Amino acid sequence: MKFDLVFKGIFSAMFLASIMRISTPLILPALGGLITELSGSINIALEGVMLTSAFTGVVVSAFTQNVWLGVLAGIIAGILFSALLAYFHLYLETNIILAGTALNIMATGGTIFLLYILTGDKGNSSSLASKMVPVVEIPFIKDIPVLGTVLSGHNIFVYAAIVLTFLTSVLLYNTKFGVHLRAVGENPTAATSLGIPVKKIKFTAILISGFLASLGGLNLSMAYLSIFQREMTAGRGFIALAAVYLGGRRPWGTFLAAILFGAADALSNQLGTLDIPSQWVQVIPYAITIIALVVYGIQRKAQIVEQTRRFQERELAKVNNNHTTT
């Protein structure tokens, strides 16, 4: 009986729509992680960026009673936070993992600290009258039966996520900056030999990832929920990194991988009513990522062995020919 309902629930438009909403705060930081990854840095501070922007957005929107000022403030806060990471890593030569971990700790603690000061509450910001971003109803589409529910009626960040994935792809593959960024990440010596400023590009990449991640954070506190909660990012910054690898380090792959994580989350909620522990389903994307790592590793090994074998065969054939002719 229940199974019936759940089954219907999963294959409903509402469910697909919920996947979109749940995946958005994963897609956005994942895109940021992708950009830094391709420039040769691991941005382990996405978590901190998201918390910082989520918090700033809520506070500023509450005090100015203007949702857009809140969003702007959140973005600026996120970018400044990332600038700290970039500065410590690129100019003061701190190991990026250490700097990132430090900044994450600072963000986690700092946001709770400031929350307490501003509201006297350490749990969430419900006492603040913060704003939520608008929901978009697309004119014609919203009236189409199934598609309407899935595509229309989302908050702006959901659409932003899709558009930004596209823009990220354009940036990376269709602009000079993107080419230089990828060159810096893959062969910095070659880039330097051609006059490409490696440090400047890495710095910019970190700032861009800050921008993207901050949108993800704002999404959490001003769209998904209407408040800031302590530690509300719940590891999304790290899942974002996993999505980058799972997605083969390409924009749409990352997008899909993030959706996979989001879908597992959504699914686990549905199945919860069937008394299937949500954890079983939530674990799936993580397990898949590890399996992907394993498969990739095996593939690469086989590739190398195969390549060497083929070349060796070819060369020995040549050598043998020489022998027989001389």
Place this chain on the structure above:
Amino acid sequence: MRKFFSNPAVRETLRVIIAVSIALALGFLVTLFVSEDPFGAYKAFLLGPLSKFNRFGDWIEESITLILVGLSVAIAFRANMFSMGTEGQLLLGALVSGSIALFVPLPTILRIPLAIAAAMAAGFIWGWIPGYLKAHLDANEIVSTLMLNAIALKMYDYFLIFHIKAPDAGYNASDFFPVEGSLPSFIPNIPIFERAYALFSDKTNITIMVYVLIIAVIAAYYLIYRTPFGYKLRMVGANIKFARYGGIDTKKTMILVFAISGIFGGLAGAHLSMAIHTKLIANISVGMGFEGIVVAILAKINPLLIPITGLAYGYLRAGANVMERSSDMSREMIFVIQALIILFVTAERFLPTIQKRVEERKENNSHAEKIAPSDGGSHEV
């Protein structure tokens, strides 16, 4: 005077001290603005753990966990393996030890060692996995350990919610561990130690884990500096090509490094469950794994210094707790201070910047003046 300052050990210590001082000063600045009684609040922060026995106990307890995770991280980082996996090892260690403490019908004398051993084993396995993946498949250990952390958390939550917690419990936590599964105090309740017991055991929660910790620190030190495995670990960390050239089986070493680092992580989990909380709760780890990274780095990944940095870090945390309880400042401020300390201490160019520039300029000048006669030595030109 100059010679004193050019000694690297002196410089390093100076740098840590300066970094800590700046961070604490900044923290005080913040307190000035925020608190109604900044001096009182900061005094509670800086002196709190020493003021009362239970606060002192608090400090020691926090430090034990921190030292254990610090050791876990240090073992891996020492071999140049950036394992982020302590968090997951910690969770599984807590889960396993907690389960045994709650459910295995053995007398204390057997139950507790079993729980601890099981936690160590769980950590070992959870460390072995990314180690194997890295050694044989060259899998990125940062991603694999982060994933395993997440999986461990799901496993922990699942078992806690669906199998361990009492069915009618309000929130996600187990019952308190029974006496047989609780760690006894570090001073036994016998006549000879009456006075000490009254002073320490009554007022603090310090358990026998403190002895386990001491053994763990000594074991870690011995392992890294006094065993063949430790030698292999250090050589792999210093130059893996050299290790291979010299005959060391780098793959096997790598795997063991991760696995042994996991043992310490599991142990930390056992401490969390059986000493600090004496039950299993949701969110038991609260990012301890990452704080372990901080403790290890501040100690320059030297196992002998980790107890010091662990205690220092633990002191900050305990002080923050006191501050929160006795003033209007919230304890989270210390996270900001911690972060600042890390950033300043690990910024390679932080203090040496000025000194380095002076040295670089000197080198450039002498370079231009020197024209040595040809001596025919081999040099790749």
Place this chain on the structure above:
Amino acid sequence: MALLVDMRNIVKVYSNGVVANNGVNFQIEKGEIHAIVGENGAGKTTLMKILYGLEQPTSGEIFIKGEKVEFKNPINAMKKGVGMVHQNFMQVPSFTVAENIVLGNEPTEHLFLDKKKSIEITEELSRRYGLFVEPAAVTETINVGMRQRIEILKILYLGVEILILDEPTAVLTPQETKDLFEAVRVLVEQGKTIIFITHKLREVKEISDRVTVMRNGKIMGTMQTSEATRGGLARMMVGREVFLDIKKTKMKRGNKKMVVKDLSYVSDTGRTMLRDVSFNLYSGEILGVAGVEGNGQTELVEVLTGLRIPAAGQATVGGGVVTGKTPREVRMAGVAHIPEDRLTNGLAVSASIDDNLIVDRFFNPPFRKGVTIDYEEIEKNGEEMIKEFGILTPNGQLPVSSLSGGNMQKVVVAREFSSEPKILVAAQPTRGIDVGATEFIREQLVQKRTDGAAILLISADLAEVMSLSDRIITMFEGEITGVFPDASTIEEDELGYYMLGIKRQSKKEMEALL
């Protein structure tokens, strides 16, 4: 004809005191193909690095087309028309050919990349200079010849007029070399000027107009290629200016210690680095390998010491195979190895001297006692070695990084020698170190040989090879071209011919002597 490039009185002294260029005057005329030849250490690479802006001269001036220039970096040089085609390609493997060629100066339309234009540019350049490439191919999948053409097209795109090619045929197959030479001729027809660094005299004769010979940081002579003979060039290149006075007792050769048979090795770019290499090592004898670097010596060493697996053939010690085994197994068989790059393989610079001295024996007594390591013994060992090998350091617990180059090498030597090896493979044992350490290490090598070890000595320093070795083999392009049973009776010119592939002994001639 106006001078295109005029380098006057170039002196380059490195911070370790080595004089790489000692008053070099070098001129290039427009439209010529000019070869620079010399052994390793002759100074040709340094001179070109200076011209190309990667290094700055200690003194001297450079004029391009009559205008004085100072190149602080390669970008400056390229702006003035000088470009270098490196041996290590400066390419992004995942990019397409076209993307790599225009990298850094991509054509754009408004804000976006004009990919079509990149391909057009590539095709146009390719056509104009006769350098065939596939614009849309992914760089990491194409062969080495095409990858090199990308490097060339890349600098042509930036408008260079003078192309410096650094040992361009080192990575090419014979067919690819032919194609390259065709391309070079087309480039010249199109008004470019080519300088190329090489040690392959056959190629010099084939392609260049003029040739300059360098030796020991000086120019030995410049001439029209048509007037030069390979022999004459070899004589100018190879010479012993430093007379090494090394006292050696007469060799007493003992048993065969290592048998190397038909060793072949193919790199993963498909080049054959070793081809049917066979020889024997005898106890009490130093077998020297004379040859210009890059002719397979590195690969030979790594195959014999467990760091690489051969494609064919094997080496045996006392009947047991040692190729295709782990470094530990090779060492257990009694083979010690002084690596050519001590910083990469031979030492862990951040670890202590004591630790570096025991990496091959830490698991044996007296260093290991059960499950622990005895540091007292390790420090004692360190003390002894420091004394015995004259390592300049207050104590053995300091990191290796605190030592000078020569002393670092002494640590390597101390370790490898003290393992009482049956066979010692020594690659460039005195490279980059001071005179005192050099003398010491050479003496030690000879002593070890007199004591009965079988030593394989590989060195780019011909003087060293000739003075230290009892028997010499020459290697060229991965093959053994000659074997000389008595090193004291051979002339360096003669050796030079065999090292440079001008002369070759037949297999039959060599069989008995290897």
